[in-house]
Each structure stands twice: as structure tokens, then as C-alpha cells.
Amino acid sequence: MVTVTTRNKIRTSYSTHTDSEESATTQAAKIVNTLVSVILPDFWGTLKSSQSDTSDRRLLIACLTSILGIGSILARLKLLKAELQEKKGNAQNVAELLEVLDVVLQRDDFAQKIWTDINRLEAHAVRRTILWKDFVTQVASGRIISAAAQAENALRASGDVSPGPWLADGSGYARWLGRSIAAMAKTFAERDDTATTAAAQLLEKSFSLGYTSHIIEEIHINLSFARPSLLRNLRKVTEKLRVSDQQRFLQTTLSMLDSKFLQTNLGDGDESAGKLSKAIGGSAALLRDLASNNDRLQDTLVEWLTDDRSGGSTKLRRAALAALQTDEDRMQRVMERNMQQFGDPLFIKHTPIVQQEAIAQTLLVSCGYVHRALPMFLFTLARSSVHMNGVSNRLASSSPRTRWLGMVVGMSVSGLVDKPENQMRFDLEELETVEARWYRDLVHVNDRIGSINDLALNVERTKATSTSASEQPLQSGSRKSISKAALREPIASVPRCSPARSSHNYAIPAGLRIVELSDDSEEDDLVPYTKPDSDPEDDDPDPTLVQRNKPTAPVYIRDLIVGLKDTENYDRHSLALRTAASLIRRKANFGTEVTDHIEELATTLVGLNDTFELDDFHEMRQEAMIAVLLAQPAKMGQWFARTFFEGDYSMAQRVSILTTLGLGARELAGFKSDDVRPSSTKAEPSFPSKRLPDKLHKVYASDSLTVDAQAKRLAHTMIEPMALTAADKLSGPNALKVRTFSSRMEVEKKRTKAIPNELAKLVAQHFFFPLTGRWWTRVRAYGNDNLYFSPILLPAFLKTLSLLLHASGPSTLSLPQMTSEFWDLLLSVRSNALNDPAILEAVLFALLTLLDVNEDQRRLAQEHAKELIETQEWVKLVFERVSGGDEESERVRMLAAGVLVRCGEIVEKFQRLLMGDLVGF
Structure with missing residues (x-):
């Protein structure tokens, strides 16, 4: 039947490095294919009977125990399954082939045997690697499970109700794979690094099956629990x-x-929180040995202990902490992270109470370990703002369970670091229950690392899942249980916490009262406080409207940011917004608070919405944004320019960014505050119906803090001298005019003191070119059909650039470059300006500003002759097309006339230069 020679030929399909390697492999494949397609269907029934010669059966299985054998069986099984589904095949052949595959793979050392054959029969290292990868893909990628399951379904559909093999069961196959990996690690890990890598590849690929827990559990059973010394492998x-x-x-x-x-x-009996447990000690030993000398796994253990979503029982967390107890640095890290998370307001408000309890338990156990190793470190951390504010945040919560956890943790930590007379105490019945005592005992937990044998002796008992006493400190019976309903109700009892004798300053919620602890013998020495003065708020007829816990104005930038983000507390939010500008200006040159938080502060202000419909909301926010810009002009000028183009903001918020750049630049240039900001005095309308409601009037009033308002003032300032000059020429000869002289004192009184223009040093690099550069980038990428060409943003953008140019002044070194850039930009939007009056007005104002700032008219005529002539001709066309009649048209005609006058002056004065004839000039 099957001889030893045939088996050896199949084995040599791995072949040595001879010239006939390909032919040998092909011959072996033909032999295996013959065995699977011819021999098995005809003789397997005879071979598996008890009367047959078992040696032939063993030889046949040995021939199929190879990569070629498994591949051939799977291919044949797929073919037979398809024929059976089409009602053309024989169900018995499919069942027998499944049985053969079962017999071939049932050995736990199957992977080890394949690896040994590959290394014994193949000399090339590269080919050995390829063969092993093929094997890993066959057994660990789900091919065998899929083929077996499909074949079993086909058998059931055909009427064969015989139970399928374990190969079609995902969990059973995963356990077999885990035993195979364990056998390889047990045999090779000590002496063969290449085999260890091969086992790791098989394990890594097996994770894709989806039965990771079954594989890893079987590996531990056959290695860690079988003989703890094998954990090294x-x-x-x-x-x-x-x-x-x-x-x-x-x-x-x-x-x-x-x-x-x-x-x-x-077998430990009824465990308390501080009692040693063999299960915990054994688990700690396994975790310690598994993560030994592996920083990545130890850091993973730290992350798991500090993640509130990681789950796990208290015993498991105790075991993980015990495994890390000799690593002081990581134990400190666990305690610090848990303490920060435990007191974080967002964590307190949004995290389920079960997860908060898990973090509290981990924090208390880690505090105990740190206190025994480094008591001064815990003492310092207990006095830090992290712990103090955390407990205060807990006590200020509206959830009774959250407050209870804060009091338990505060008392437990205080009991470790404070003297008995200074320890924190709360006189509440809820803190004297069995559960509260169990929590407080967690700081005294000191689990010792045991032996993995403690787990190995109980492997057979792992299916028993009874609830641990340490996991359920609340039990019925003789012990006093806690009323869950009572914990959910507001705490009405009076906690006793002596502020005079305790060094802790914890904030107590409104529902609690602070009572001084005192002995009767000392009552005579206590001086009572005087009766406080009457509070005007007490006169309110409705006592529910009395607000005692009024927020105070923020004094730190960090508190200001928190107040601006608090859109649920009206008083705190409005107070933060009202004091934002003054606080930022006051702190700008004092310390590094503003510098450290300036981008976060700017982001908060730009994205701020009027949630409470505050009076003067837009003005207060604008003042704060200008203060942020002036705190660090170089950095924040570029930040605001980048945010205008890249931020995810509304049009109103983008306009506020432009307003910040324009008005902030004018203030930086030394202009008076009343010149930048509108006057607070408002003229009353002649008739009430001519005025919008107050809320809408604040938004649409022309004297609001906007770029448009400042542009109108500036346009009037530039046009007024031209009008006066024209009027002066029409009034007659100069000889007939009478000139009045003022005294020297009156002249000096009107003369303003020169202020250094700080903007001139920064305007080009940090304000002007960041805006124009990004604008050109958007135009090249999206053309004229984009957001920044809208009638809302484009006028504000052009007026902002005009304000920047005017504020920098005629003495700015980079004025020629700015003039060239700005003039090209204005001429590029001429077509858009003719279609919208708002854009047209902005373009004309920008041209007037550009011509007014450039006092060196000769340079304009020499370097920008083409732009000057184009501007003059286009503005003439605008002046002719726009007819007066309404206020908007008259304003456009006025600006156009101003531009024409400026252009005419230059053209008339430098006409020869413009024509290129400098002779006689």
C-alpha cells in the first residue's frame, strides 16, 4: 500500500539545493494528490477498521502531515463540497476527508513537527522562511476552519446529521492552536532563537481568528501553569x-x-480589603514575570490602571498594583494620574459612577504603596492643588455618591499624612458603614507577590465563578448593609470638619454645614463672631432668588479661559467676558500667563457665541481679542491671519478677526483710543419708529466697533482737506484773505505728542503679507468663486488692509512692497466691484488710502505708471456710471472723486515722467 520509501519521497519535497529541486517538488505534489484523490476514497474505510494493518494507516497519515498534504486536502475538500451542494457528489467522501484532516491535525505538537521537518530537509534559510509563512497562512488564517465549516454545512444539507469535527468549532480550533504554539515555545525557546521567532509569527497570525482569549488561555495552561519555569520561554x-x-x-x-x-x-474564606489572597498573589506573580524587563508591557500596565474604561475587578487591580510595587517611578505615575483624573470636573460630571469607584479604589491602594515607600512624596502631593481642588470639586457636586467618594478619599489620604488631631473628618452616618470602612482600609492593602503555583493548583476550579467577599463589601445578614436609596438622596446630615484645626481648605457644597469641634471645657475660651450686617439680597421677597455664591472676577488667565468656556453658568460667563480685556492687558507684561495660554485664549474668544444674549457682547469680545493681539503682536498677527483663512468659523467670526487686526494695528501704531473706538455718546432719534429694537440696534448701528466705522472716519479725514482746498480756491485771491494768528500756548496745547509707531516694524511680515499671501493662494486654488469674494468678507478684508497700510505710515520701510502688492490685489477685483456697491466702496476707499499714504508721488509715477493710469480711467468710468440720489451712491461718488483728485495731482505734476520724457524737468 504505502511504503516507507513513498513517505520519504514526500518528505523530500522540501528538498535540498540540487538541480532537480523543482522536479522533486512536483513529483511529491503528484504523489500527495494521488493519495488524497485516489487512495483515501477507496481505502480509508478499510484502513481505519480494527482488523487492518495500522502501520499502513500511520504511514499514510505521516505522508499527509506536511504543507503539501494539508493544502491538497483543503483543495480536495473544497471540490467535493461544491459537488455535494450541486447534488453530484458523495457525502461519505466529504465526511471521510474531514475525518482524515481531523486525524492529521489532532496532535498538539503538529506545528513543532512541521518546523522540525522544514529545518531538517531544507538547507536554504530563505526557502525555510517562505515555507513556514505558507504553513502559518494555512493553519492560522482561518482557511481550515472555513473549509471544515462549509463542508459540515454541506453534509447537513444533504441529510447527514453526524456531528462535525472540532475543526469547524472556532473555540476548539483556537485552543488546539494555542497548545501547538505552547509546544513550540516549550521545546525551542530556550535554545533556538529562529524557532522562537517562528512561534511568535504563528501566535501573531492566530490573533486574526477572533478567538484571542482561547488561544492565550491555552498557552498559559500549557506553559505558565504547567511549570512556572516555562514562563521564561x-x-x-x-x-x-x-x-x-x-x-x-x-x-x-x-x-x-x-x-x-x-x-x-x-479557599481563602471571607476576604477583607486588607487580607492577603493567594489568587491575587499568584496573579501578581504572573503579571510581574510576564512584563519583566519589558518597558512596553509595564507601561501598558500603568495605562490600564489609569484608564477608567479598562474595567476589571478590584482584585485584578490589586494584583496589577502588586506587580508594580517594586517600581517606585511607575507606582507614583499611577497615583498621580488617578488623582488628577479623580478630581477632574469633566470626569466627575460625565463618567459613570461605576468607573469613578474603580478609579477611587485604584487611587487608594496606590496611595498606600507610595506612602510605605516614599511618605514625603505622598505628603507633598496631598498638599498640592491637584488633590485639594479634586476633593473640593467632589464636594461641590450635586451627586450624593460623588460627594461620598470625595469625602472617603479625602479622609483616607488625610489619615495617612496628617496627625490625628489634624485629620479630616466628616460626621456622617454614611461614612461609618461597612462599605466606607472597606474603602478606607484600601490604603492599608499590601499584597505580596506569591507564586504562579497558587494559580496552577486551581486551574481545574477556574470554571467556578462565585462573587468574592472583597468585591462585595455590602452583604446581607449579620453585617450592617448600606441603604443604596439613602446614598442617592441629598446628604442632609451635618458633616463635622474643623476648619480651625485642619490645614485643608476644601470647598463644602451648599447642602452641607461646617460645625466646629470643641470640648465643653474650652467653650469659655471661644470668642463668638459678631453678627453680620444685613445683606441687601435678603430683601428679595422670593427667597429662591437669593444668590449667595456669587462668582468672583478671574485673576488668572487659566480661570478666565474656564469662565469663558462655561456656557452653563450665566454669572461666571458674563463676569469673565466683562473682565477679559482688562485682565489680558494687565497680565500681558506681567509673568508668562498670557504667553503660555495665548493661543488657547484666542481660539476661545474667536469661537465664542452669544449664548446668554448679553448686552454689548460683540464689543466686549472684540476688546478682548484686540487685547490678545496687542499682548504678542508678532505672533498673534500671523495667528489671526492664518485663522481667518483656515479656521472653521462663521462669517461674523471671520469679520471679527479682521476687525481685531485692523483696530489692533491702529492702536499699536499709537493712534488715540477715541480715534479707534467710537464714542459712547449716542444721538437720540427724532422719532421712536426710526430706531430698531435695542438688541438689533446694537448689531446694526453704524457706530459699533467695526472696520466699517473706522473706514468711514478715515475716509472723511482724507477727503476733508481736499474739500477745504477746493473751497479755498473758490473764495478768491489770497491777497484778500485775512489770516488769524493764534498764541504760542494755544498752538502747543493743540499739538499732540509724538508716539513711536511700533506697527511699522511688524506690519509687513506679521500682518499685511500673511493676509495678502493667503488671499492669493485661495484665488489660485479656487478662482473668484469662493467664500472670500462674498459681499460680506471682501469689503471687510480690503478695508482691513487699508487700515493696516494707513496705520503703518508713509515712513514704513516696506511701504513700496506693500503698495505694489495691494495695488495689484485691488485691480484684480475691479470686475467684482462693479457688481456690488459694498465691494465698490471698499475698493475706492482702499485706492484713496493707498494714494494718500504714499507721499512720494514721484516714486508712484515712476514705478507704478501703468497702475496709476488704469486706476484713473476705471474710477472715471465708475464716477460716470454711479448716479447720486441715495446715501450709498453719494458716498461712492465722494470716494471716487477723492481718488480722481489724487490721481489727477500726480498725473498733472509728473506728466512728462509718465510719458517717458525727462528733458527739461
Whole structure:
């Protein structure tokens, strides 16, 4: 039947490096294909009977125990399954082939045997690697499970109700794969690094099956629990995995320990929080040995302990902390992160109470370990703002359970670091229950690292899942249980916490009262406080409207940001907004508060919405944004320019950014505040119906703090001298005019003191060119059909550039470059300006500003002759097309006339230069 020679020929399909390698492989494939397609259907029934010669059966299975054998069986099985589904095949052949595959793979050392054959029969290292990858793909990618399951379904559809093999069961196949990996690690990990890498590749690929917990559990059973010394082999295999797979292995191990071992007492009886547990000690030993000398796994353990979503029982967390107890740095990290998270307001408000309890338990246990190793570190951290504010945030919560956790943690930490007379105490019945005492005992937990044998002795009992006494401190019976309903009700009892004797300044919620602890013998020495003066708020007839806990104005930038973001507290939000500008200006040159938080502060102000419909909201926000710009002009000028184009903001918010740049630049240039900001005095309308409601009037009033208002003032300032000059020429000869002289004192009184123009040094690089450069980038990318050509943004953008140019002054070194850039930009939007009056007005104002600032008219005529002539001709066309009659048209005609006058002056004075004839000039 099947001889030893045939088996050896199939084995030599791995072949040595001879010239007949390809032919040998082809011959072996033909032999295996013959065995699977011819021999098995005809003789398997005879071979598996008890009367047959078992040696032939063993030889046949040995021939198929190879990569070629498994591949041939899977291909044949797929073909027979298809024929059976089409009612053309024989169900018995499919069942027998499944049985053969079962027999071939049932050995736990199957992967080890394949690896040994590959290394014994193949000399080339590269070919060995390729063959092993083929094998890993066959057994660990789901091909076998898929083929077996499909074949089983085909058998059932044909009427064969015989139970399918374990190969079609995902969990059973995963456990077999775990045993195969464990056998390889047990045999090779100590002496063969290449085999260890091969085992790691098989383990890594097996994670894709979706039965990771079954695989890892079987590996631990056959290595860690079988003989703890073999854990060294397992560690060598896991070190070859990718970092993400190492973390998955550790997290799955944690889940296995929690569900299989730590949910039962394992003979320890009724455990309290401080009693040692063999299950905890054994789990700690496994985790410590598994993560030994592996910083990545140890850091993963720290992240798991500080993640409120990681889950896990208290015993599992105790085991993880015990595994890290000798690593002082990581233990401190666990305690610090948990303390920060425990007191974080967002965590308190939005995290489920179950997760908050888990973090509190981990924090208390880690505090105990740190206190025993480094008591001064815990003492310092207990006095820090992180812990103090955290407990205060807890006590200020509206949730009774949250307040209860804060009091328990505060009392427990205080009991470790404070003297008995200074320890924090709350006189509440809820803090004297069994659960409260259990929580306070967690700081005294000191689990010792045991032996993995403590788990190995109870592997058979892992299916028993009884609830641990340490996990359920609340039990019925003789012990006093806590009323859950009572914990959910507001705490009406009076906590006793002596502020005079305690160094802790914790904020107590409104529902609690502070009572001084005193002895009767000392009552005579106590001086009572005087009766406070009457509060005007007490006169309110409705006592529910009395607000005692009024917020105070922020004194730190960090508090200001929190207040601006607090859109649920009207008083705090409005107070922060009212004081934002003054606080930022006051802190700008004092310390580094504004510098450290300036971008976050600017982002908060730009994205701020009028949630409470505050009076003067837009003015207050605008003042604060200008203060931010002036705090660091170079940095924030570029930031605001970038945000205008790239930020996800509304049009109104983008206009506010432009207003900040324009008005902030004028203030930086030294203009008076009353010149930048409109006067607070408002003229009353002649008739009430001519005025909008107050809320809408504040938004649409022309004297609001906007770029448009400042542009109108500036346009009037530039046109007024031209009008006066024209009127002066029409009034007659100069000889007939009478000139009045003022005294020297009156002249000096009117003369303004020169202020250094700080903007001139920064305007080009940090304000002007960042805006124009990004504008040109948008035009090249999207053309004229984009957001920045809208009738809302484009006028504001052009007027902002005009204000920047005017504020920088005629002495700015970069004025020629700015003039050239700005003139090209204005001429490029001529067509858009003719279609919209708002854009037309902005373009004319910008041209007037550009001509007014450039006092060197000769340079304009020499360097910008083409632009000057184009501007003059286009403005003439605008002046002719726009007819007067309404206020808007008259304003456009006035600006156009001003531009024509300026252009005419230059053309008339430098006409020869413009024509290129300099002779006689």
C-alpha cells in the first residue's frame, strides 16, 4: 500500500539545493494528490477498521502531515463540497476527508513537527522562511476552519446529521492552536532563537481568528501553569511580537485572570480589603514575570490602571498594583494620574459612577504603596492643588455618591499624612458603614507577590465563578448593609470638619454645614463672631432668588479661559467676558500667563457665541481679542491671519478677526483710543419708529466697533482737506484773505505728542503679507468663486488692509512692497466691484488710502505708471456710471472723486515722467 520509501519521497519535497529541486517538488505534489484523490476514497474505510494493518494507516497519515498534504486536502475538500451542494457528489467522501484532516491535525505538537521537518530537509534559510509563512497562512488564517465549516454545512444539507469535527468549532480550533504554539515555545525557546521567532509569527497570525482569549488561555495552561519555569520561554516568544500584539497579549491575560481566578476566593474564606489572597498573589506573580524587563508591557500596565474604561475587578487591580510595587517611578505615575483624573470636573460630571469607584479604589491602594515607600512624596502631593481642588470639586457636586467618594478619599489620604488631631473628618452616618470602612482600609492593602503555583493548583476550579467577599463589601445578614436609596438622596446630615484645626481648605457644597469641634471645657475660651450686617439680597421677597455664591472676577488667565468656556453658568460667563480685556492687558507684561495660554485664549474668544444674549457682547469680545493681539503682536498677527483663512468659523467670526487686526494695528501704531473706538455718546432719534429694537440696534448701528466705522472716519479725514482746498480756491485771491494768528500756548496745547509707531516694524511680515499671501493662494486654488469674494468678507478684508497700510505710515520701510502688492490685489477685483456697491466702496476707499499714504508721488509715477493710469480711467468710468440720489451712491461718488483728485495731482505734476520724457524737468 504505502511504503516507507513513498513517505520519504514526500518528505523530500522540501528538498535540498540540487538541480532537480523543482522536479522533486512536483513529483511529491503528484504523489500527495494521488493519495488524497485516489487512495483515501477507496481505502480509508478499510484502513481505519480494527482488523487492518495500522502501520499502513500511520504511514499514510505521516505522508499527509506536511504543507503539501494539508493544502491538497483543503483543495480536495473544497471540490467535493461544491459537488455535494450541486447534488453530484458523495457525502461519505466529504465526511471521510474531514475525518482524515481531523486525524492529521489532532496532535498538539503538529506545528513543532512541521518546523522540525522544514529545518531538517531544507538547507536554504530563505526557502525555510517562505515555507513556514505558507504553513502559518494555512493553519492560522482561518482557511481550515472555513473549509471544515462549509463542508459540515454541506453534509447537513444533504441529510447527514453526524456531528462535525472540532475543526469547524472556532473555540476548539483556537485552543488546539494555542497548545501547538505552547509546544513550540516549550521545546525551542530556550535554545533556538529562529524557532522562537517562528512561534511568535504563528501566535501573531492566530490573533486574526477572533478567538484571542482561547488561544492565550491555552498557552498559559500549557506553559505558565504547567511549570512556572516555562514562563521564561513564553516571555521570549512575546518579546518577538509587535508592540500592539504584546499589549493585546497582556490585556487578554488580565481578562483571563479576572474571569477565571479572581472571581472566586480559591479557599481563602471571607476576604477583607486588607487580607492577603493567594489568587491575587499568584496573579501578581504572573503579571510581574510576564512584563519583566519589558518597558512596553509595564507601561501598558500603568495605562490600564489609569484608564477608567479598562474595567476589571478590584482584585485584578490589586494584583496589577502588586506587580508594580517594586517600581517606585511607575507606582507614583499611577497615583498621580488617578488623582488628577479623580478630581477632574469633566470626569466627575460625565463618567459613570461605576468607573469613578474603580478609579477611587485604584487611587487608594496606590496611595498606600507610595506612602510605605516614599511618605514625603505622598505628603507633598496631598498638599498640592491637584488633590485639594479634586476633593473640593467632589464636594461641590450635586451627586450624593460623588460627594461620598470625595469625602472617603479625602479622609483616607488625610489619615495617612496628617496627625490625628489634624485629620479630616466628616460626621456622617454614611461614612461609618461597612462599605466606607472597606474603602478606607484600601490604603492599608499590601499584597505580596506569591507564586504562579497558587494559580496552577486551581486551574481545574477556574470554571467556578462565585462573587468574592472583597468585591462585595455590602452583604446581607449579620453585617450592617448600606441603604443604596439613602446614598442617592441629598446628604442632609451635618458633616463635622474643623476648619480651625485642619490645614485643608476644601470647598463644602451648599447642602452641607461646617460645625466646629470643641470640648465643653474650652467653650469659655471661644470668642463668638459678631453678627453680620444685613445683606441687601435678603430683601428679595422670593427667597429662591437669593444668590449667595456669587462668582468672583478671574485673576488668572487659566480661570478666565474656564469662565469663558462655561456656557452653563450665566454669572461666571458674563463676569469673565466683562473682565477679559482688562485682565489680558494687565497680565500681558506681567509673568508668562498670557504667553503660555495665548493661543488657547484666542481660539476661545474667536469661537465664542452669544449664548446668554448679553448686552454689548460683540464689543466686549472684540476688546478682548484686540487685547490678545496687542499682548504678542508678532505672533498673534500671523495667528489671526492664518485663522481667518483656515479656521472653521462663521462669517461674523471671520469679520471679527479682521476687525481685531485692523483696530489692533491702529492702536499699536499709537493712534488715540477715541480715534479707534467710537464714542459712547449716542444721538437720540427724532422719532421712536426710526430706531430698531435695542438688541438689533446694537448689531446694526453704524457706530459699533467695526472696520466699517473706522473706514468711514478715515475716509472723511482724507477727503476733508481736499474739500477745504477746493473751497479755498473758490473764495478768491489770497491777497484778500485775512489770516488769524493764534498764541504760542494755544498752538502747543493743540499739538499732540509724538508716539513711536511700533506697527511699522511688524506690519509687513506679521500682518499685511500673511493676509495678502493667503488671499492669493485661495484665488489660485479656487478662482473668484469662493467664500472670500462674498459681499460680506471682501469689503471687510480690503478695508482691513487699508487700515493696516494707513496705520503703518508713509515712513514704513516696506511701504513700496506693500503698495505694489495691494495695488495689484485691488485691480484684480475691479470686475467684482462693479457688481456690488459694498465691494465698490471698499475698493475706492482702499485706492484713496493707498494714494494718500504714499507721499512720494514721484516714486508712484515712476514705478507704478501703468497702475496709476488704469486706476484713473476705471474710477472715471465708475464716477460716470454711479448716479447720486441715495446715501450709498453719494458716498461712492465722494470716494471716487477723492481718488480722481489724487490721481489727477500726480498725473498733472509728473506728466512728462509718465510719458517717458525727462528733458527739461
